[in-house]
Amino acid sequence: ASEPPPPPPPTGIVGGVPASETYTFMASLQDLSGNHSCGGSLVAARWVVTAEHCGTPARVRVGTTTYNSGGEVHLVASRQALDGDIALLQLATPAISKPVPIAAGAPVGSATRIIGWGQTCPTQGCGGLPVGLRQLDTSIIADESCSDITGETELCVQGGGGKGACYGDSGGPAVTGGPGSWQLAGATSRGTAASCGVSPAIYTDVTAYRAQILQIIGSGAAARR
Incomplete structure (x- = not known):
């Protein structure tokens, strides 16, 4: 019999480390059985x-570093897709976890942190998802480094050397700032190669949709004015 494949490495995203804090705004998009499919960011009490x-999940769990326990779970009432790889989920009941403000901009050179429960090994289906949340510090780089990017509404985020977002991280945040002052800059969209962590990744530039999002979610917004 052939040898079983080696287990995925213990560090996550790909080349990341365990979450250093509870990101109260971090959301796990799930089916009714609690299976994680994508990430998201709580930007107001009832909006992710x-x-x-990522489609329309049955529910989301927020306010925990483990997607299968802790925090709070809310059913999804509706979804509003915007023009691009970005959507707003309206929760059936308001969350009490602290939302994340949307940054005013995300210029090239900005330090950013990506967060997620995505695969820790680089090829699709190579292993299960980590239960514990992972993070990776990286930066926003010039659009020219990402093929097929839409510069006005997307960000190119540094990756390679075995580090980057992977399958299951989609929709999750790229944040700027620091503990206590995180701001949402991007939402994980897609890689620029079939394997994770070998090249930069493309993120939806949430800051480009800031005004539209604020208009939709109204006075419940966390974003700074």
């Missing part, structure tokens, strides 16, 4: 920003 390609 995610990637449009």
